[in-house]
Amino acid sequence: MTEIAIISDIHGNLEALKTVLNDIEKRNIKKIFCLGDIIAKGVNQQACVDLVREKCAVVIRGNCEDFFMNEVDFTQQSAIAMARINWNRKKVNQETAEYLKNLPFCYEFYLSGRLVRLIHAHPETCYRFIGNVDKLERQYELFLPSRNTLSDKNADILIYGHLHTPYMQKIYNRVILNPGSVGNSLDIYRNPLKDGDERNTTVANYLILRGVEDSHNWENEISYEIINLNYDIEKELRTNDINDNIEFNKYKEELLHGKYRDMEKVKRSLQDQGIDPEKI
Numbered sequence: 001m002t003e004i005a006i007i008s009d010i011h012g013n014l015e016a017l018k019t020v021l022n023d024i025e026k027r028n029i030k031k032i033f034c035l036g037d038i039i040a041k042g043v044n045q046q047a048c049v050d051l052v053r054e055k056c057a058v059v060i061r062g063n064c065e066d067f068f069m070n071e072v073d074f075t076q077q078s079a080i081a082m083a084r085i086n087w088n089r090k091k092v093n094q095e096t097a098e099y100l101k102n103l104p105f106c107y108e109f110y111l112s113g114r115l116v117r118l119i120h121a122h123p124e125t126c127y128r129f130i131g132n133v134d135k136l137e138r139q140y141e142l143f144l145p146s147r148n149t150l151s152d153k154n155a156d157i158l159i160y161g162h163l164h165t166p167y168m169q170k171i172y173n174r175v176i177l178n179p180g181s182v183g184n185s186l187d188i189y190r191n192p193l194k195d196g197d198e199r200n201t202t203v204a205n206y207l208i209l210r211g212v213e214d215s216h217n218w219e220n221e222i223s224y225e226i227i228n229l230n231y232d233i234e235k236e237l238r239t240n241d242i243n244d245n246i247e248f249n250k251y252k253e254e255l256l257h258g259k260y261r262d263m264e265k266v267k268r269s270l271q272d273q274g275i276d277p278e279k280i
């Protein structure tokens with residue numbers, strides 16, 4: 001039986017990453033795969049990339065690596081977007097920027113007879129958002145191959161990041177898994193009028209997969225488990241400050257209370273799909 005830890009969306013949060021890596025080590029799990037978005041938002045981006053490179057056997061590209069490390073047409077960007085781009089680019093050195101720019105889009109392997117595919121967000125592009133409240137037909141897109149996937153088969157188990165909240169869904173005989181986010185979890189975002197409790201604050205999330213690697217036998221055992229860990233958020237925030245983190249106050253609200261800075265954008269996209277955001 002092989003155990004694989006899947007981590008995602010670290011976003012420059014070193015304290016959260018160290019907490020997750022310690023937990024993985026304590027469990028004696030030797031294999032770690034990363035789904036991207038190591039950078040952007042927090043200030044400790046270089047240290048996070050260094051640790052991920054040291055510890056992870058597989059690393060794929062997230063939308064943040066794609067967006068911040070590639071050439072951007074500045075004439076198309078707003079002033080705040082330009083400030084974000086410049087700030088994030090300065091957080092990693094040139095060699096790291098090259099490494100991030102060249103990360104693969106996808107990784108695939110067999111586990112207990114299932115084709116497991118890792119992507120950041122969607123088989124076509126690392127930017128498209130398919131959430132845990134989207135319609136099943138739309139979610140099924142996640143299993144499909146594209147010109148960017150390594151094989152042209154439908155995945156049996158699709159693992160993606162991008163949502164910043166852990167998620168598991170079975171559709172027919174296929175499974176969607178999302179490990180949530182190590183460093184920018186929005187896991188406890190709730191409408192305070194409903195069942196939310198901000199005192200719980202956010203936790204670091206990751207996923208453990210267990211099965212027989214490289215086996216094509218469906219009869220082999222397979223299991224998955226989401227881990228939620230408290231970490232020292234205040235300590236991480238002390239390494240950020242108003243001068244060093246251009247969006248410090250928004251960052252603080254996200255880390256402490258899971259209040260996503262672009263929630264209005266998410267609400268609009270839910271409404272576009274005919275989903276009432278207040279009912280989630």
Ligand SMILES: [Mn+2]
Nearest residue numbers: 009037062162
């Ligand atoms: Mn992300």
